[in-house]
Amino acid sequence: MGMMSTKTLENIMNERPPPPAPWERFPFLKRYYGGLRTLTPRNLNAPEYPTDNITFIQKEEKGKRAIPESTPLGVYSQFKAETPGVVECFLDAEDRIGVPDIFTYTGIPQGFPEPVMGSSHELGLSDSICLDRYGRLGPYGFGYSRNKGGTGAGVEGEREGADIVWAKESPIDYSKINWHDAQTRCFEKNKHRFSVKDVDLVEPWKSMPAKRDSESLGINADSTPSLDSLSRRTRTAIVIRTWWDYDYIPETNMYLRSLISELPLLTGGEYQVHFLIHVKDDNAPIWADPDTYNRVLENALPAEFRGMGTLWSERQMNLIYGGLPESNYRNLPVHGVYRSTHMPLQYFAQKHPEYDYFWNWEMDVRYTGHWYMLFEAVRKWAKKQPRKGLWERNERFYVPEVHGTWDDFKHMARVQSEMPDQPASSKWANLGPNGAQRPDPRIDKPIWGPLAPDDVGNFHSDPVPPTTYEKDHYEWGIDEEADLITFNPMFDPDRTDWILADDVTGYNNTPGFLPPRRTAIITASRMSRRLLESMHNETTFHQHTMFSEMWPASCALHHGLKAVYVPHPVYIDRMWPVQDLAKVMNNGKNHAVGGARTTVFGDSLQHNLLGVTWHYNTGFAPNLWKRWLGYKVNGDGGEEEEIAMEGRMCLPPMLLHPVKDMQLVIEGRREGE
Numbered sequence: 001m002g003m004m005s006t007k008t009l010e011n012i013m014n015e016r017p018p019p020p021a022p023w024e025r026f027p028f029l030k031r032y033y034g035g036l037r038t039l040t041p042r043n044l045n046a047p048e049y050p051t052d053n054i055t056f057i058q059k060e061e062k063g064k065r066a067i068p069e070s071t072p073l074g075v076y077s078q079f080k081a082e083t084p085g086v087v088e089c090f091l092d093a094e095d096r097i098g099v100p101d102i103f104t105y106t107g108i109p110q111g112f113p114e115p116v117m118g119s120s121h122e123l124g125l126s127d128s129i130c131l132d133r134y135g136r137l138g139p140y141g142f143g144y145s146r147n148k149g150g151t152g153a154g155v156e157g158e159r160e161g162a163d164i165v166w167a168k169e170s171p172i173d174y175s176k177i178n179w180h181d182a183q184t185r186c187f188e189k190n191k192h193r194f195s196v197k198d199v200d201l202v203e204p205w206k207s208m209p210a211k212r213d214s215e216s217l218g219i220n221a222d223s224t225p226s227l228d229s230l231s232r233r234t235r236t237a238i239v240i241r242t243w244w245d246y247d248y249i250p251e252t253n254m255y256l257r258s259l260i261s262e263l264p265l266l267t268g269g270e271y272q273v274h275f276l277i278h279v280k281d282d283n284a285p286i287w288a289d290p291d292t293y294n295r296v297l298e299n300a301l302p303a304e305f306r307g308m309g310t311l312w313s314e315r316q317m318n319l320i321y322g323g324l325p326e327s328n329y330r331n332l333p334v335h336g337v338y339r340s341t342h343m344p345l346q347y348f349a350q351k352h353p354e355y356d357y358f359w360n361w362e363m364d365v366r367y368t369g370h371w372y373m374l375f376e377a378v379r380k381w382a383k384k385q386p387r388k389g390l391w392e393r394n395e396r397f398y399v400p401e402v403h404g405t406w407d408d409f410k411h412m413a414r415v416q417s418e419m420p421d422q423p424a425s426s427k428w429a430n431l432g433p434n435g436a437q438r439p440d441p442r443i444d445k446p447i448w449g450p451l452a453p454d455d456v457g458n459f460h461s462d463p464v465p466p467t468t469y470e471k472d473h474y475e476w477g478i479d480e481e482a483d484l485i486t487f488n489p490m491f492d493p494d495r496t497d498w499i500l501a502d503d504v505t506g507y508n509n510t511p512g513f514l515p516p517r518r519t520a521i522i523t524a525s526r527m528s529r530r531l532l533e534s535m536h537n538e539t540t541f542h543q544h545t546m547f548s549e550m551w552p553a554s555c556a557l558h559h560g561l562k563a564v565y566v567p568h569p570v571y572i573d574r575m576w577p578v579q580d581l582a583k584v585m586n587n588g589k590n591h592a593v594g595g596a597r598t599t600v601f602g603d604s605l606q607h608n609l610l611g612v613t614w615h616y617n618t619g620f621a622p623n624l625w626k627r628w629l630g631y632k633v634n635g636d637g638g639e640e641e642e643i644a645m646e647g648r649m650c651l652p653p654m655l656l657h658p659v660k661d662m663q664l665v666i667e668g669r670r671e672g673e
Contacts, residue, residue: 035646369653
């Protein structure tokens with residue numbers, strides 16, 4: 001062996017792996033996996049975390065308690081009582097199959113942890129119920145055979161008490177359902193409740209419309225009641241982002257069925273689900289030939305969802321938004337889906353004036369509760385937020401155990417944002433070119449109205465503050481619908497090590513002169529028509545855009561639009577010391593999330609988010625969902641453990657992301673297969 005080879009081998013042998021992150025030493029929490037036999041009222045629960053009050057269930061009690069009976073949630077009855085003029089919708093043309101109800105249990109498993117960030121109580125969401133897999137997914141095909149129109153999953157295993165889901169209503173045969181037709185019938189029945197706007201109906205392969213053929217469905221819109229004396233409702237599109245060869249597996253289809261049932265059909269057309277489908281082959285002649293467009297569109301969706309899709313391509317975006325400077329940031333095109341996810345949504349909004357709001361939604365989001373209850377709670381909470389201090393609150397995680405009530409948190413955010421302070425743990429938060437610490441020249445001023453760079457002008461739709469910041473008594477913004485709603489804080493990416501902070505196109509990008517920016521990780525969010533039109537106009541007429549997760553919040557910042565981070569309940573998988581967690585999550589400039597290299601969303605510290613239920617690459621969310629479905633994860637859980645121990649898992653309503661490629665064990669085949 002030569003001298004060089006020997007030296008190299010010695011260096012390799014002397015190298016030591018980096019030490020584990022501090023959070024890896026914290027023990028895993030166990031009571032997320034508690035079962036139905038341990039249900040206890042929420043007010044009597046002794047949570048395993050964050051109070052460190054660990055409750056052990058005596059072994060002699062395990063397996064002896066009967067599983068209590070679940071009950072229907074009854075969301076439609078409540079909605080109908082609160083909504084004048086709504087006409088009930090059905091899944092079938094004969095009006096025999098109503099919108100299915102999901103089933104819940106009162107209480108939660110004994111010892112179930114509290115969310116470490118966010119709050120169900122603050123948002124007005126129920127935290128006193130939980131759902132097992134049959135109550136949540138049984139109405140959408142889980143737990144019965146494919147011959148009956150189900151998925152064939154969950155037919156065997158721990159099923160005690162599950163059959164109550166179908167005791168009054170037979171299982172739905174989803175092989176006979178077409179969701180486009182169901183949505184269309186529903187809207188036509190309720191058209192009197194909305195301000196119907198003209199829709200651009202030129203060639204479908206050019207205009208991006210979804211299929212509209214209510215006349216072919218035999219709908220008589222004139223038979224619906226008049227609503228002249230009642231206020232008309234707004235409409236919201238749920239735009240699901242997918243691609244042309246996406247693999248729609250049974251678990252995915254149940255997720256989509258729940259969205260359509262619990263939003264468009266339950267609300268009588270206040271929501272509408274669309275699929276915005278990325279055609280990854282720019283050479284496919286979908287824009288030159290309508291037959292090709294229709295063939296590609298038909299092949300891109302399962303039969304039950306056909307008619308709900310819209311195709312787009314990166315070449316199309318290049319044509320529509322021409323003139324953008326091409327920086328090839330990270331060797332990727334500016335019109336590509338990674339850097340400019342919202343371009344097709346901007347154009348979609350231009351072609352769909354019938355909608356006032358647009359949820360940009362993803363295929364890998366799951367919710368253990370009812371979609372309507374979540375979306376309405378989020379909308380109402382955002383609507384009542386005052387503008388004063390809003391951007392400052394948006395920049396921080398809310399940790400109730402540390403921050404106290406929401407009013408306490410509001411006061412804290414105001415005080416912290418006015419302090420010219422660097423985080424105590426951040427020696428390298430603001431390093432100079434030679435590694436020397438330098439003072440931060442930025443002075444935090446409350447954001448009040450537009451905060452725009454010199455090369456951004458005002459649009460006619462930009463709001464004007466009614467008074468000064470000092471004279472406002474937390475009044476401006478109350479009862480104003482939010483232009484942007486996100487599920488993660490909107491942090492300042494400036495001087496962070498978030499790797500996409502400088503992906504800014506068309507603005508002055510001289511170092512030190514980049515425009516003010518805000519970023520919300522994960523693009524699942526609600527945008528108003530006003531915001532999407534501002535984004536469209538900036539891109540079309542001023543050649544401005546930014547990276548996907550930075551563009552909506554930054555455009556809202558520049559034009560003074562109302563943006564709200566909603567502190568939904570987020571759970572964590574390990575027993576973090578809560579004070580330490582709060583410091584890690586809000587470890588940026590002035591104890592916000594961003595503005596310094598110590599941001600938890602940066603490249604060096606984002607590993608701290610691997611154990612939460614809502615992040616772009618967390619491992620906890622998919623593992624929790626899989627265990628809840630009754631499968632083993634890392635040797636734990638599964639059918640035998642459920643039967644022998646506490647029964648099926650029961651989770652309170654929580655958002656999970658990402659959940660991908662969740663393969664179910666399918667029993668049997670459909671006749672004829």
